[in-house]
Amino acid sequence: MSDELFVVTVTYSPGPHLDRFLASLAHATERPVTVIMADNGSVDGSVEEAVDRYQNARLLRTGGNLGYGSAINRAVAEYGLPAATDMFIVANPDVQWGPGSIDQLLEAAGRWPRAGALGPLIRDPDGTVYPSARHLPSIIRGGMHAVVGPVWPSNPWTAVYRQEREDPSERAVGWLSGSCLLLRSAAFTEISGFDERYFMYMEDVDLGDRLGRAGWQNVYVPSAEVLHDKGHSTGRDPARNLAAHHESTYTFLADRYPRRWQAPLRWAFRGALGARSRLVVRSSLRARRKEGQS
Template sequence: MTTPEGPSQIRVICVTYNPGSELDDLARSLVAATALPIDLVLVDNGSAGQYPETVAARHGGRVLRAGENLGYGRAANLGAMGGDEPWLLVVNPDIVWKPGALDVLLAAAERHPRAGALGPALLNPDGSVYPSARELPSLTQGVGHALFARLWPHNPWTRSYQARQESATSTERYAGWLSGACLLLRREAFEQVGGFDATYFMFFEDVDLGERLGAAGWQNLYVPAAEAVHVGGTSWRDKPARMISAHHASARHYLHHRYDRWFEWPVRVAITIGLGLRERIELRAAR
């Protein structure tokens, strides 16, 4: 929206799919998160009913009905199109901002002009910090963590990968990638790399984006002084099987793409077999 303070500087893009009251909580928290005018865009992936329109009308936003479930990254790309705001905020419906937190992110962006993506500290409802700023995993860490994290939580590859994240959770720092649940993007950087890769339906599109931003010379900056609470998983709680399958499909897609050289075919075979086994075990447990 354009407010009396002037044209919007930030386009807030929220992808929705049958959201509940948490969407209204997000919109309310944005009012106190920044002093700048924003353009709130809800990209709806096929919700039943008119609740997104109700929230948009209440908070001066607008709804883009995708007409089908496009997936997260493709829908976010749609929400970013056709604007000239210098900043894009891609945010899940189940995020609640702390007062002033978005302005803290913007101030960090001014200090770091090569920061293409910035992420706040994401707090769990109990106040603990979710590790939302991570490094790109090495071959052994990436494959070991992907295959065994759920089945063998304390495996050495996952322990090594997570230790790198937990060592600096309270320090402003650069990361390999930032959680797409709450991500401030410099439009220039986002458009330079072509936005999210639409071949990811859900999950891993943020890992892929962080990697491509880094390859293009931009930085992914974690700013723990900015805080937001992430309720987590509200669109999927009643349908965990779909979430499990989507997560494994995206993990397979990302790792196959990352290790795509001809001599890495044994890695791809191991990934396919291992993720397939893990998916079957998790689906059985979710019944």
């Protein structure tokens, strides 16, 4: 196999973020890079401009808004990545790459031969570290984070789940943010890629969980850094996105407790998440109305 590295990103009218994504790649690795833009229906002209400006950019039109995981799967299949490369990257187009960040991830992959996914330290635009390496959501830890998090952000269950009190160190974790991942082709193939039932949100939690169940590791690599302007997509329709997040959370939890005798637990998940969804959606709508009046 060649040294060529494939980076897959899902685009949906990404605006100027895409240019910063592509321009900063030159600082992230010394290897030749091909960027596959799995486009879910952009109308802002940014993907066409990227193809004209960057010789290493390839445009794959998915034919509609398939969602994140489905678009990644489509690109991986269309370009035959598992056969073409041992490792490939998936990343959001609003990521900006830190110097040597991809090379750091690749070096860590050599240290962790059972790593199916490796993720960098992610900073928000204000420079703070985003808790991108987390435990898997258990009934107590994840449930309490989901239910009390909106009204008590500093609660201890959220802190443990998000590993907020952990020092940045290279380690195996439950799951990693899907905004930027180095994936091992063999692992991705073994678990059949992303679960396409998740249109948005929780597809990365599900991926990390299924990798772990298959005997692979999710490894946090804080020596690699990227910046993620995650508000560019969620800000378009926050109420709809919040509702989708809760629906995806229910799908994830219901999958983990599928037996007939566990039905009351699934009902409890549905009721608690439904109440939380209504609370945060109403709060979001009120905030947007206030912004419109100011």
